[in-house]
Amino acid sequence: MDRMQGTYSRHVSWLYLFLGGFLAGIFAVNMWGDFFLGGTDLLSVPSLGRLRYLEVDSNAFLLYVLKERLGMVLLLCLLATTYMGILVVSGYACWIGMIAGIFLSTASIRYGLKGILLVLVGVLPQYLLLVPACIMLMNWCYRLCTALYFPHQSGELVYGGGRRYLLRRLPRLCLILVIILISSVLESYINPILLTYFLKIF
Numbered sequence: 001m002d003r004m005q006g007t008y009s010r011h012v013s014w015l016y017l018f019l020g021g022f023l024a025g026i027f028a029v030n031m032w033g034d035f036f037l038g039g040t041d042l043l044s045v046p047s048l049g050r051l052r053y054l055e056v057d058s059n060a061f062l063l064y065v066l067k068e069r070l071g072m073v074l075l076l077c078l079l080a081t082t083y084m085g086i087l088v089v090s091g092y093a094c095w096i097g098m099i100a101g102i103f104l105s106t107a108s109i110r111y112g113l114k115g116i117l118l119v120l121v122g123v124l125p126q127y128l129l130l131v132p133a134c135i136m137l138m139n140w141c142y143r144l145c146t147a148l149y150f151p152h153q154s155g156e157l158v159y160g161g162g163r164r165y166l167l168r169r170l171p172r173l174c175l176i177l178v179i180i181l182i183s184s185v186l187e188s189y190i191n192p193i194l195l196t197y198f199l200k201i202f
Contacts, residue, residue, distance in 0.1 A: 014138060017090055018097035025101020029109065036106050043106050043115070052199040062188035069180050076141050077173070081166075085145030089138045096134070114202060121198045126187035133179040140172055 029036045041047045079088040107115030144166065 010139065010142060011135065014090070014093040014135070017093040018100075021094035021097025021099075022101040024094075025098040025103075026105045027101075028098070029102055029105035033109070036102065037109060043103070043110055043118070048118075048199060048202070052196065052202075054196075056188075056192040058189045058192065061192070062184060065184045065187050066181070069184055070177075073137060073177065073180065076137060077144075080141035080144045081148065082145075083149050085141055085149070089141050089145075093138065118198065118202065121195055122191070124191065124194065126183040126191055129179050129183035129186070133176050133183065136172070136176050136179070140169065140176065144169060 036042060076088065076092060079085055082088075103119055104116060107119045109115070111118065
């Protein structure tokens with residue numbers, strides 16, 4: 001029961017950090033609109049025009065997506081084995097919130113409601129799996145860091161040293177990686193079709 005309450009509390013804390021980053025992203029776009037709307041090509045009409053007729057090599061795109069996703073997983077997992085792991089996880093929650101805020105704000109300013117729909121189409125269906133995977137990954141990293149450096153907070157006993165504890169946690173990490181792999185396949189083969197169709201009627 002205590003572990004369930006602790007997990008719920010962590011998820012609420014990450015939600016607050018995500019929302020804080022989201023608001024910071026909105027603030028940044030409104031404060032420095034000339035940069036985001038004029039100084040960059042982010043969601044601009046020319047960039048969307050190129051996407052509308054872009055032929056995606058799904059196999060090459062899948063390799064790129066996997067490189068980005070797995071690189072982030074590896075980085076978070078490695079940092080979770082350090083004393084700064086909890087801070088890194090918290091910063092990651094804030095960072096993805098900020099990115100979401102910047103994209104949604106830019107899209108809504110440029111195109112209104114259609115812009116928000118554009119962002120939603122751009123993250124479907126892969127984010128239906130990627131969001132739970134990210135939450136699971138942050139929880140995995142948090143528990144690893146607390147067990148290694150703050151065992152009085154984790155409530156877990158690390159038998160046989162950190163290496164053995166890490167091995168016990170590997171099946172959960174493998175599940176996360178499988179979910180990320182499936183989401184990457186969806187992002188590479190399904191999402192480009194949906195996005196291209198939507199852009200043609202945009």
